[in-house]
Amino acid sequence: MSLHCLRYASLIAAAWVTMAVTPLGAGRLAAQSPAAPSPVPAPVFLWPNGAPGAPATLAATPQDQPRLYPFLPAARTTTAAVLIIPGGGYSGVALDLEGFQFARWLNAQGMAAFVLDYRVAPYRYPVEIEDGMQAMHLIRAHAAAYGIDPARLGVWGSSAGGHLASTLGTHCGAGAAPLPQLESLDNAGCHPDFMILTYPVITMELPMTHHGSRNNLLGPTPDPALVSALSNETQVTAQTPPTFLVATTGDPVVPIGNSLAFYQALVQTHVPAEMHVYDFARHGFGLAGTTIPYLTDWTGLLRNWLVHVDVLPADAPPPPAPVANANPSWPAGFTGPGQPRPRRRPAVPNS
Numbered sequence: 001m002s003l004h005c006l007r008y009a010s011l012i013a014a015a016w017v018t019m020a021v022t023p024l025g026a027g028r029l030a031a032q033s034p035a036a037p038s039p040v041p042a043p044v045f046l047w048p049n050g051a052p053g054a055p056a057t058l059a060a061t062p063q064d065q066p067r068l069y070p071f072l073p074a075a076r077t078t079t080a081a082v083l084i085i086p087g088g089g090y091s092g093v094a095l096d097l098e099g100f101q102f103a104r105w106l107n108a109q110g111m112a113a114f115v116l117d118y119r120v121a122p123y124r125y126p127v128e129i130e131d132g133m134q135a136m137h138l139i140r141a142h143a144a145a146y147g148i149d150p151a152r153l154g155v156w157g158s159s160a161g162g163h164l165a166s167t168l169g170t171h172c173g174a175g176a177a178p179l180p181q182l183e184s185l186d187n188a189g190c191h192p193d194f195m196i197l198t199y200p201v202i203t204m205e206l207p208m209t210h211h212g213s214r215n216n217l218l219g220p221t222p223d224p225a226l227v228s229a230l231s232n233e234t235q236v237t238a239q240t241p242p243t244f245l246v247a248t249t250g251d252p253v254v255p256i257g258n259s260l261a262f263y264q265a266l267v268q269t270h271v272p273a274e275m276h277v278y279d280f281a282r283h284g285f286g287l288a289g290t291t292i293p294y295l296t297d298w299t300g301l302l303r304n305w306l307v308h309v310d311v312l313p314a315d316a317p318p319p320p321a322p323v324a325n326a327n328p329s330w331p332a333g334f335t336g337p338g339q340p341r342p343r344r345r346p347a348v349p350n351s
Contacts, residue, residue, distance in 0.1 A: 038104055040331070043067035043117070046134045051119070053127045062335040066131045068138065069115040070146065071103035077110025080152035080311035083135055083192070084115045086329075086338070087159025087201075087284065090128060090216035091121045093338020094329035097286045098158040098198070101325070105287060105299065109316045111306075112148050113156075114139055117336040118164070121216040125226070126181045128217060132164045133172065133182070136190040152311055154194040154241070159254060159284060160213040162200020163232070166262065169195045169243070170235035179229060194309055195243040196302065199251055199283055202258040203231040210254045233261035242272040244305045246298050250281030274305050289325035296322050 046066045047054075054064040086098035093099070095117055103113035118131040136153065143150040157165025171179050173191035201210045204218065204227045218226060228234065243266055247259040259275065266273035280294055288295035303319060306312035330340055 037100075038071070038107065040100060040334075041070055041072070043069050043336075044138070046131060046138060051127075052130065053119075053123065062339065063337045064119070066116070066118045066134075066337050068135055069100070069103070069117070071100075071107050071113045071115065072146065073107040073110050073112060075110055075317075076112075076147065077313050077316040078152075078311060079147070079149035080154065080193075081112040081114065081139065081146070081148040082106060082154045082156050082196070083132075083139060083165075084113055085118070085132060085155065085157040085161035085165050086115070087157070087161040087199075088120060088329070088338055089210065089212040090160045090163075091212065092330070092340045093117050093120060093161075093336070094158070094284070094286075095334065095336070095338055096331040097284065097325075097329045098161065100331065101287055102156060105319055108320050109303070109312060109318070111312060111316075112146060116161075117338045119337040123337075124219055125217050125230075126179065128164060129167055129171075129179065130182060130185070132168055133185055133190040136168060136172070136192070137186065140189055152193055154196065154311065155192040156196040156198070157200060158198040158286075160201050160210070160217075162197040163202060163204075163213060163217075163230075165192070165195060166197060166200060166202055166232040167230065168192055169240055170232045170237070171229075173239050175239065176237075180226060191239075192241050194241045194311060197243060197245045197259070197262070199247045199254055199285070200245070200258060200262070201254050202233050202262045204228075205231045208255050208257045208261070210258075233258075233265045236262070236265040236269050236271065238269055238271065240266065240269065240271045242309050243274075244302060245273070245275040246278075246302070247275075248278045248280040248282050248285075248295075250279075251283045252281055253283035272309070274301075274308075276301055284329075286325055287322070289322040291325040 084099055084102050086094040088094050099115040103115050106113040116135050119127050140150040155165040169192050174188045178187050201213045203209050204214050245259050247256055263275045285292055285295050307314050
């Protein structure tokens with residue numbers, strides 16, 4: 001069944017879910033032997049002629065040049081693809097932990113992936129959302145060259161990247177009301193066809209939001225109307241794409257209420273949704289691997305869901321064997337807008 005058929009079928013069928021505490025061992029798949037990581041591809045810049053909102057005096061520096069890393073598998077099993085948006089509290093980007101590692105996991109199963117390194121603080125709204133929208137447009141514009149189907153493009157966001165991903169899922173698409181300051185952008189072409197949200201920030205409303213993400217995106221005294229518009233649990237419609245969520249009950253950084261509220265909104269709107277909540281207290285676990293044995297099997301559950309929503313064939317190669325997940329959030333030797341380092345606020349407004 002296609003994603004579009006699945007979405008409309010959701011209007012008459014309840015969303016299905018596995019939301020009880022997920023038992024250890026669920027969803028385990030046969031795994032390949034560990035292999036050396038594939039090389040990181042050359043980046044593609046989102047705005048080759050200069051990013052909107054970038055101060056002219058800084059436009060040539062890496063922090064002002066958002067980019068995509070296109071990971072294309074050696075052997076394809078599907079024409080579906082995923083835009084990966086790592087987290088970092090809108091103050092950095094976990095490019096390796098929640099970006100490159102996720103892309104390689106998808107590639108091993110024959111699916112293309114694109115890792116986004118987007119602008120963060122000292123930039124503020126709407127820059128981060130604009131970078132996400134542009135990434136979706138750029139991938140779709142070059143779908144033929146990448147060998148993917150532009151109607152089967154999903155998004156995978158973690159932590160604050162989950163907020164950006166869910167913003168694309170709720171604010172893009174035909175008929176969706178454009179966000180303030182983004183009215184001039186094409187709203188239809190940035191809509192994902194499915195979403196994966198790992199321990200996501202969803203709301204900007206106090207007290208449930210992640211305060212650092214809210215402050216970095218919107219500033220210390222944001223417009224209440226903008227806070228409401230970017231609280232994505234209130235923005236779900238029948239056009240919101242099928243969604244997979246995973247989180248831990250005792251997440252010490254982003255309250256589990258973010259995931260629960262979004263899942264509840266999906267169910268109430270009859271959007272297909274699957275959620276897995278682990279009786280654990282951890283944020284930013286990435287693929288987990290052998291580093292966190294209790295969470296290792298969550299990626300098997302994701303694999304099952306990708307097959308269920310018909311974006312990955314059941315006979316696709318198994319994912320790589322779990323390994324120790326000790327890589328740093330930011331990879332050595334890379335520069336980009338999400339690189340952790342002291343920054344000064346741009347000399348001109350972002351909007």
